[in-house]
Amino acid sequence: MNKPTESELEILKVLWTKGASTVREVNEILNEAREVGYTTTLKIMQLMAQKGLVNRDESTRTHVYTAAVAQNNVQNHMLDQLLESAFGGSASELVMNALGRSKASQKELDEIKALIQKLESDE
Amino acid sequence: MNKPTESELEILKVLWTKGASTVREVNEILNEAREVGYTTTLKIMQLMAQKGLVNRDESTRTHVYTAAVAQNNVQNHMLDQLLESAFGGSASELVMNALGRSKASQKELDEIKALIQKLESDE
DNA sequence: AGGTTTCTACGAAAATCTTCGTATTAATTT
DNA sequence: AAATTAATACGAAGATTTTCGTAGAAACCT
Secondary structure: OOOOOHHHHHHHHHHHHHOOEOHHHHHHHHHHHOOOOHHHHHHHHHHHHHHOOEEEEOOOOOOEEEEOOOHHHHHHHHHHHHHHHHHOOOHHHHHHHHHHOOOOOHHHHHHHHHHHHHHHHOO | OOOOOHHHHHHHHHHHHHOOEOHHHHHHHHHHHOOOOHHHHHHHHHHHHHHOOEEEEOOOOOOEEEEOOOHHHHHHHHHHHHHHHHHOOOHHHHHHHHHHHOOOOHHHHHHHHHHHHHHHHOO
């Protein structure tokens, strides 16, 4: 997979959350966080379509975009990269850091505990 | 803190691992992974010194560099960013992903369990 | 139909990051 | 001391990413 740039990731986030969207819709959401010109967003989404990061439905004049890569894939990909680039490959160190500074709920902690148990039983 | 670029991060990794180093030493280590010109490494390290990412001891002709930012700070910073940019702020989701694909040892799992217990008792 | 708005396409400027060539100076060797 | 080696400084070219202006086509409104 082609690693998305930061701007591309912002757009993917919108598509993952909102589902199929037009450029205008995406641009409006981006503008809640920071000012971005319409044609800027358009251009990036066009490039993303070329790269295969999004699909584009051109059957209507106003094109409709959807994410072409799963959120999970991108997450894993970026996680791997962060792991290598900043944590020297030590996943547990990464996990400890993330857990330590998170505000995980009891329910989430339970889920994590369950996963650990599963990992332990698999050995 | 100024977020380090990818090249800068590579260099920081060397300084964190090896401690105080000259440009040549850093460059040689980088070249184990990929070809990088000496002046390229020099230039980036000079820029890093300007940005305050590294300290430079100029008391000898061959300058000696050390990391000016703690590995932990950078890790946390990048984690935060990944959390926001790709995981929608859900730390537990990030943790689950990282754990799921890691080859964490029993010892590491125990450490994580201990941390969870601590988090639970603090509530 | 004519004018206005709303799209897409395209190209190029701007910004950031990476790479390296060249100049200069300092140390080392012969 | 001259030649070679090794270091820093500097500037500029390349590469990638982001930004936006402008043109042209399609839809909409009077």
